[in-house]
Amino acid sequence: MDVHKAIVVFEVEGGSDKYIDGHRRDTMPIVNAIKAAGWHAEVLYFRPEWTEDLFLHVSQNFDAYISRVNPGNVPGGEKGYFDLLTRLSAAGLVGMSTPAEMMSYGAKDALAKLSDTGLVPADTAAYYDVDSFHESFPTSLSHGERVLKQNRGSTGTGIWRVQLVDRELAARIEPGIPVPPETRIRCTEAVDNHSEIRELGEFMDFCDQYIIGDNGMLVDMRFLPRIVEGEVRILLVGPRPVFVVHKKPAEGADNFSATLFSGARYTYDRPGAWQDLIDLFADARPVLAGKLGGDDIPLIWTADFMLDDAPDGADAYVLGEINCSCVGFTSELDMGIQELVAREAIERVERAHGFTGDEPA
Structure with a gap:
């Protein structure tokens, strides 16, 4: 050539x-x-x-x-x-x-593929067809608040925090017993933190649109309450971490989105300011390569982490998303x-x- x-x-x-x-x-x-x-x-x-x-x-x-x-x-x-x-x-x-990189590193089901690694909660799941979604999600919701993530969305579109409206009912529901379809739920979309009150069955019908079509899927992940402390994004160019941005959601109500559009506040740091996280991600790279189909590293990509509580009470980082399809860096030019x-x-x-x-x- x-x-x-x-x-x-x-x-x-x-x-x-x-x-x-x-x-x-x-x-x-x-x-x-x-x-x-x-x-x-x-x-x-x-x-x-x-x-x-x-x-x-x-x-x-x-x-x-x-x-x-x-x-x-x-x-x-x-x-x-x-x-x-x-x-x-x-x-x-x-x-x-490449399409292969976008489908392995960039697709939302990368989280489900990493569910046995300790990088994400073990009960993270992916739904590739409507029937499995309708069959499994009511049981998943019985264990507590969840976050549903569509594969095609960007800037929080089609990412929903789902919780039961009736807090007393939520406390009484036995984990593992499916939540009835007529149960009222509060759904908060990450794109702008707006909330809607809907019935579970009707909301799942609405979410079918995210599954149908080319590369359609929904990822089902446990809601992490410490998201209110912010997401921490590592931006990489090839193998090199370039900067870390701390994205803190706007305060109030059910807000959990860390997008600028939703009012989140961003703070930019050099990687050394988050050395523990940078080291953790470096150690995880071989795991990612093994689970996601190889170590063909995207040109521009990001990894988003959230805080959780480790069993010993210490802070733990949980991987919330990898992006590589079209990562923007307009604020960092x-x-x-x-x-x-x-x-x-x-x-x-x-x-x-x-x-x-x-x-x-």
Whole structure:
């Protein structure tokens, strides 16, 4: 394969993540950082009807692609986009992130796959079909408050805290006995911390939409009350932790969301300020690789942790989510993250094609 010293960045048109220039706020900083390193970079938009033209143009003129697309926002569904990326990888391009990485590290059921590792609560489960969800979730809820997470959501959309409205009833319910479908529940969505009072059966019918379709699923996880103390996110570029952000939810009522949209307060630190957590995650990396299908590390990815109480009363960190499909870092551009991304991307291409960067394009 010829070396072009060129990297394409894929986006899709429109969406709330776009700025006035039509791009994500962190896209052009990445492109400009790659150019500053002496390589070519440009942005191309994916449309299903352009698939063949995109494949021919990109496969003939680029060495790698960087995907800056939330799979849930792809026009026509994610399958066509994933198929294009897979074909480009088969043609010799270096993919960042590949569909395989997005489906292993980035899918919400990664948590269920880690349920026997100590990184997440052992009763974490994933539902891939409507029948198993309706059969199992009422029993799961009998053990206490739960959080349901859809696979496609971003910024808290389709992530629901579920609790019984009647606290006395909640105290009387015997764990392991399914909660009746007519039971009134309070459902709080992480996107904006709004709450709704619904019947369990009707709410589960509503949640069926998250399971149906390509890569649909729901993850069922125990609610951790100490989420009110905040989530702690590690952002990594390749294998390197770059910074840690402490995301503290807005105070009040049933608030638990740590998104900026919901009013959470963010504090940014260098990794050394959270060394215990950084060390824990470094130790967990081989476990993640073994459980999630390999150690092909995404280009830009995050791991979110919450606090829980260990059996001896000490603090314990619980993994709440891994993201790699389209991690944004708009608030950290002044920290030079884009230069680290460009350097890592170029080094991956150089390693894959066995050249040092000194060769002519």
